[in-house]
Amino acid sequence: MQTKDINENIAWAKINEDVLRSMENPRMGYWVALAACVAMIMCAVLAEIYQYQVGMGPSGLNWPHMWDLYIATFVFWIGMSHSGTLLSAILHIIQADWRKPIYRFAEAMTLFSLMTAGLFPIIHLGRVWNMYWVLPYVSDRGIWPNFRSPLVWDAFAITTYMTSSALFLFIGMIPDLAICRDNARGWRQKLYTVLSLGWQGDDRQWRHFRRIYLMMACFLIPLAVSVHSIVSADFAMSIMPGWHVTTFPPYFVAGALYSGCAAIITLFILLRYFFRFDEYMTIPIMEKTCKLTFAIAMVWTYLNLIEFAATWYGHDPVAKELLIQKFIGPHAPFFWTMLFCGSVLPFTLAFEKLRRHMPTMFVVSLFLNLGMWLERWMIVTPTLSFSHQPFAWDIMWPSMVQWAIVFGSFGWFGMLFLIFVKVFPSVSMYEVKEMVFHRRHYHSDELESKFHRRAGDRQSDADPSREGA
């Protein structure tokens, strides 16, 4: 049974070799996956063209449901973007080195889910062609956006977050891009030469690199928290029952980390399987991610319960009525599914046997994310269905146009990710080297036999290589 995060005896050269190999020669399956993603995007594009031509009507939105899946899915993707920051920044600061093999794709996920999320506020606009009016550009008519609007805060926050996390991803990738540059031919070499910014691994670069990485991590943690707080402000700043909730900022942040972690598990398993990263994305790392996810799931569950309790004891009749409607009203099936997926299903993560079983975890992680998506839907829509004015109560189910665009967004994300894994190293080579270096440095056979071996484990017969150490 594998209990070590990583085999400290992996040779540095092998790390380079394994990771670089993952970027080469896409197989047939890759192209099929890419084509599938593009097809999904086309669904969304067609739906959007139709919606653009005709108006928001075909989306099935109505009075009083002015928002629905678009905003819910927007929040979902923003939430998913929090994983990369969490793994990268927080775990970097607390020096949890098991993040190293998996943070790169998590950060890429951050960027791509932000790029996906960013589309939704645009798609949901009634007059898409005027979307740039939300930006604070200087106009000779003296017109500014309304800085009081949480939607403008969103625009600021997402821009900042996208810029920062893209830079974070990029900066953290520079040493690896240098490796790619040193090993690539043709267009790739040109690309990596430009992107690696002349990295040569000298001590000056490494010294500043360490500083900037730490500084950016420090910036990113509060940023990530603020971004999802601001997204929650879209709702919390309103006076609608079920939206105007004090616990929303932490609730959204917890939900965001939760869905992000669940997505990491999904992609972890996919990458591990398809790129044969078994030696880097190891079961123990998986276990740690699962434990983290479980902890966050419990935080999320707690915040959910707090919200229910606060609503119930707060005794605001409007909010209470809405809560009752969520529990037994027309949305109840989705609401209960969300609670099941979000609060009950994560208990599978508490069992070691299940945690170590990749197919189970794959399915569980998908359901966790389904739960999280439903959560966002259940935040946005029931409030609109049952708000202050009973005459404006209504039930609305989204039309195919909305579903198509939501569906397509997964294709868009998938496409970006697929391109990423073939163009950029999805495992951080230099950091895995660091990890291996550290482990080797502090390695003790005695302790290993004590802690990392259990009955029935196969005796490792690999000859410890001293090369490069």
Place this chain on the structure above:
Amino acid sequence: MSGSDINRRDFLKFMGLGGVGAATLSGCDMPTTITLEEGKEKVVAYLAPEEYAIPGIGVTFASTCKQCPSGCGVHGRVREGRVLKLEGNPDALNGKGLCQMGQASLQGHYNPDRITQPMARKGGALEPVTWEEAWKLMKEKASGAAQGRSAWFTGTVSGHQSVLLSALNKAWGSKDHYVYEAINNAVGEAVNKSVLGDAAPAYRLDKAKVVLSFGADFLGTWVSPVHFSREYSKFRTGDRGVLIQVEPKMTLTGGNADLWVAARPGTEGVVALGVANVLLSKNQVDGKQLPQAALDVISQYGVDKVTEISGVPGDTLVRIAKYLNERSPSLVLSGESAHGHANGYQNAMAAMMLNVLLGNVGETIEASNSMAFDELKAKHGNSKAMLDFAAAADAGKYDVVFFTGANPVYTAPDHLAMAEKVAKVPFKVALSMFPDETTMAADLVLPLSSPYEEWGTSVSPYQPTDAAISMSQPLMKPLSAETKSLGDILLSMLKYQGIKDYEGFDDYYAYLRSELDGLPGSVKAGKDGDEFWSAAVQRGVIKVPTKAGSLKVNLGDVSPGGHQSGGDYPMHLIPSSNQTMYDGRNANLPWLQEAPDQITKIFWDSWVEMHPKAAAKLGVKEGDFVRVESDQGAVEAQVYIYKGVHVNAVAIPVGRGHEEYGRYAKGNGVNPLKILSSIVDGKSGELATHATRVRISKVGRSEELPRLGGSEVQVGRRLVNTVSADVFKRTEGA
């Protein structure tokens, strides 16, 4: 904006710091007022709302609304030669108010489905023809009609149109002028005539302290709703009056009642007798006003018996009697749902008996101010006219019939087989604005101009205070050159028939001018012709002297007719009229189609109102389709469930289910009038619209009801709070 006089350079300096770019913020100083007159030129900020659009100046002209027989005065706002908006004429009976039908009458005027040129039936289908051809056809087929073999079938007509129509009929030697209104108060008028000697006395709602209404929807469709709404407003202020509504289906008036009572359809008279019984026995009201015969009948209707027959609980009867006894004066009205039965006349008579008992005659029921010019008075329609016409047409009495302002083919029940009977008339001429069912059944269609394109006079059938002639004037140039006003067509026909009296008039306008010129000096108030004319047109109404009326009391038999069980058809059908579709004439107005029904909030479709208990028994929920079947046929519509309809009744609104009548009306909903049983009121001969018995069955289909609004209750939100009348009187009472 106040206090911000930044200049460009300063701003650039500041902005330059951030390296953001160059622009100025000062360009959008918002002008507080921009008027062209002042010649001010300022940059209008891109962010200016509609407030800073410069409105054009409209001119207002008075005219008369013809959307229902009440004939409210309107002011039309005209800009750039188009009438844009109607308001009530403060000088008219309706005051400045106007109902939604009046507001929407503009859409009749501008309706895309208006008939724009004459049409004649050629080989089975109506085809456009020129006016010359139309006149030629008239000459061939109509002018030669033998004496007495022609007839007119119209809606309510009044004023000089009525004069011309009479003249025309005279020229043809025919006495047959059928004046038909599907929604009418004919039974009530018959009772009024018989008891009071005045068919349309003035109901002084404003004076009453209690109004007990047996199905009279005076806020919705009864007699003159806008006028009554104004009176209602007075009735409700100060020493606020009590409104009690007894009816099987909640009308708009019922929706505003302090006490809404669901009586079994047809037993309104019994309820009235029961109330009288309580008044006499419990409340010691002196019965000397009533003839002994009436007292005898009343004494037979004790509370228990009334409860048994009508289903109205005894304590409710006592409560009604208490209100009537304690507050005075009161007013008892009866309307559609009480009249539309085989015993409708008796129901109305019983209601009138209460008025007599409570001494309301002369108090809240006053003599009408009948105007001095009998020939101008409204010929108010009823449904007996349609029954008579059907019989006459069936008997082949006519060679030519002219239809205008009425749509009998649509409103007649199936048992009358109106379409077939109309078809028996060799030559049918429809003078019509719209391709409605009757028009499409005609052989010659003459396109009418809209009420807002023509000159005219009309007289409201209900004239409670002042008698007045309402003026119609064109609010704009006719939309289509081919349409002609009814007056012009009538005049031409008269000339065609060679009636000498009318040869001097070029058109209807000239005729009207001359006729009004000929009014007596007392009406003209010393003004000469032109001055009087422009004053009349400006004001929209001409007040005319009245004949002082008087009321007698001569109560007839108040015993209610028998109440028969439905047999296989356990439920009562209430074909309810409402202020949106009215009798179906408004079905082509999209505003009214889209305006939710006042009570159920349903739009664009028909529905079946059911009581929750009846629905539970049948096992249907809101939105389910049900089949409502009478001995004459069946209709299917979606169910709306609420507690505003009698347990044993279903209500279907009248006015939808058109087979013709343009894009907005056609194919929308169902027409409950089609399945009415052939029952008439025994005394007045009116069609008993509310007497049909039906059975309901599930269709098995379900669909979301086209209804505005979500929750039907306030779920405790107190958006509309209700205070008691006592509180109201303490704080705001007179």
Place this chain on the structure above:
Amino acid sequence: MKRYYVMGLFSNFEEAFSTISEIRQHAIPGVTVDDVTLKSPIEHPEIEEILGDRGSPVPKFSLFGAIFGAIFGFLFLASAQANFLTQPQGGKAIITLPSNIVLSYEMLILFGVLSTVIGFMINARLMTKRHPLYSEKVSLDQVGVMLELDEKNVDSLKELFKKHKVLEIREEVSQ
């Protein structure tokens, strides 16, 4: 004057570090540890103990950027609000502090990050040409020790390298 660049590639940090230690102890006269540039595939965690603390001004960039971002952000927003005419909304003040604080916070981070990145680019001398002595093996698994020195010291340095099991020595003369 000609400058000589010599780089030795070692198979691990220990050998490279012992070489540097000797340089620090003046094994070659006139060559100090400050002349040493270490090239490695990863950053050794205790590199300061070998090369000395050479410091990094990057956090100062962060601080400056953050402060600038916050102040600029607030003033930018406030001035835009003060001059934008359709701002009276919902009974709120024209310059609303809650929203401006939120947005200034975002600006703080944005400018902080941008300034940090710029600081890094400048200080780490990125976006410059790679040194001619750059070896691709450094990005693989070897550690390079490069010195800039006079011609007279080249040979003794090579000796020193060889003493510490250097795998490869490269040199370059610049004009």
Place this chain on the structure above:
Amino acid sequence: MSLKNILENWSHYRRAHEEGGHHEYEHMWGMAIDLNKCTGCNACSVACYAENNLPTVGKDRMRKGQGLHWLRMERYWDEPDLGGDDKEYQERGGSFLPMMCQHCNAATCEPVCPVAATYHTPDGLNAQVYNRCIGSRYCSNNCPYRLRYFNFYSYYEESWPEPLNMQLNPDLSVRDKGVMEKCTFCIQRIRTGKDAAQREGREVKDGDVVTACAQTCPTEAIVFGDLLDKDAQVTKLWKAQEVELGRAKQDKSDGELRGYRVLEGLNTDPCVMYMDRVREA
């Protein structure tokens, strides 16, 4: 310059609703609606369609909730737990509530618009700038009364087939898809009234401006006017009912007075006062 502007006018720019706000209000248009008189006849709603170029959207779209009805006549049935009764029939009729934009002085719709397409004018109106609207629909979501309606389609393409389009009021626009709209208190009539008064060199007086709904109301249940005009009928009604702007909870000498504003507790400070429905017992 800007900085100077900020510093000099700081206290003015920081004045919130409670301290009188930014505007020196020229007018404060408001309404008083007497639910004792209102019969729910819906004439106001149709008058609004006629005055304000509201499209009719047809059965399917209307049923989907994609219709526009700036003034909607709400109808509620009595509830057992609200002083009503659980009897067999609706004995007290319905409760009718005409709802048009309440022109809240602390409107919740205004601050959330990302592009400032809705704001408060010096007339105390909640203005909607169609040109600027990008259709984020946040305002409608944040209106507790749900009085903002969205153009889900280019309704004008189908709503006014020739010659119905000739009825369109040229004083205001016909809205295209993607913008939010709502009751404006007949802003074109206000403008007309103000212009007329200015031409005649006088102040706007009560009765110069009447909204379409108030004008057509058969029972005169709707009274419209300037709340800053002491002689206006609407001001007198507000005063008589002891309802004041700027208060979430009215301080009434007589608790039985009928005046209230819908969802007053949300502190949106609406300019429309309603007076309780009255029923016998």
